[in-house]
Amino acid sequence: MSGTAGIDGGNATYGKKPFKRSRSHFTDRVTADGRDGWPVEPGRYRLVVSKACPWASRALVSRRLLGLEGALSLAVADPIQDHRSWRFTLDPDDRDPVLGIRYLHEAYDARETDYPGGVSVPAVVEVPSGKLVTNDFQQITLDLATEWTALHREGAPDLYPPALREEIDEVAEDVYRDVNNGVYRCGFAHEQKTYEDACRTLFARLDALSERLANRRYLVGDQITEADIRLFTTLVRFDAVYHGHFKCNVRKIAEDPVLWAYVRDLYQTPGFGDTVDFDHIKRHYYQVHTGINPTGIVPLGPDLSGWLTPHHREQFGGRPFGEGTPPGPPPAAERVPAAGRP
Structure with a gap:
């Protein structure tokens, strides 16, 4: 199998050459001041994960520790994806009930058609537009810890102390x-x-x-x-x-x-x-x-x-x-x- 490995945060290319993980293509950030055009707002975004994926699991743990369940909703993909990408076959009618899509690639396509990369998790999707915001697995958890503080639960730990x-x-x-x-x-x-x-x-x-x-x-x-x-x-x-x-x-x-x-x-x-x-x-x-x-x-x-x-x-x-x-x-x-x- 060559191309992109679905479990990876970012894109993973492998084949005859040594394994190499490329940088995330969508690196916009959801921030308190909305400087990238994506301000922190309760209910505006949906976190898409696979519980199989270690990179997505980072976001799952951070979201739980910080108490963001009520502010950032969660979509869990089937651990077995096919050539069309991560799929929502764990949900009724094989669709994510909030985004209304069958495959995560639909959110990627809504943001940019034929972009150079695979469909990876974790992914943050804007609910009203259905567009992917970011798949930057390295930055997502840091932003949950530092940019989403107004929505943290009372008693949330500081996971990234200055x-x-x-x-x-x-x-x-x-x-x-x-x-x-x-x-x-x-x-x-x-x-x-x-x-x-x-x-x-x-x-x-x-x-x-x-x-x-x-x-x-x-x-x-x-x-x-x-x-x-x-x-x-x-x-x-x-x-x-x-x-x-x-x-x-x-x-x-x-x-x-x-x-x-x-x-x-x-x-x-x-x-x-x-x-x-x-x-x-x-x-x-x-x-x-x-x-x-x-x-x-x-x-x-x-x-x-x-x-x-x-x-x-x-x-x-x-x-x-x-x-x-x-x-x-x-x-x-x-x-x-x-x-x-x-």
Whole structure:
């Protein structure tokens, strides 16, 4: 399979050449002052995600932690997309009930016909016009944290504190290059050396992160930040899909005591695990990537019960939500079905 990989934030090109992720084409921002023509307004925009996609999952976690469910509505695409892009076959009549479209490409086409790129999630769509606003997966969560503050819930955490931004950016860049994107460089490698180089780089970075987290609860400061969200969405998928499907099998995350405790700590934190659907994750990767898994068989494992076991990370102190409070339970319509959770 060549072209664009549907699960990716931005566009992912792969084939005989080494895997390369291109920049998002639509980089407009929804801001408090509307400087790009898209002002923050409750109900004006709809966040389109796939629960299979790690890049979209960042936005899901941020939206939950910040309490934006009532201001930014959510559309969840079927984890199995076809050649026409992400589809809304989970909804009645196979249409998104708010946007009225069957495929996400319709929102892209409403913005720009025949644009140079694939149809990716996360995507922010303007409801009145039906036009895509942005698919800039790197910027969307930062803007939710800093531009949507007037609509945050009472007690929302500061996920991108000004005093920590330089360090957050530095850590997040390493995580993006070697871990978030690194698993894809392993999975879509077409030459042995390319794969081995990517795999060694991935596990060297995981080793460094394990060392960093050995005596601290979170990546930066003493609370959850954007950096933790970005690492979590890859770690939570690692043993279920990346270890086997992408050949990232030097070891499992569950075999690293520090990273396994860290990701369980986050999974058990309100706003994280309650957005994760392991059923969507597994079915997407194993059934869509036919170039890697031509049979489309979805494995039964791994056993998910370990996600709810004690992690003992409280010993390092820290305040998960800083000066804020945990979010309430997710809206009933957004709860992960039993098939997707431990």
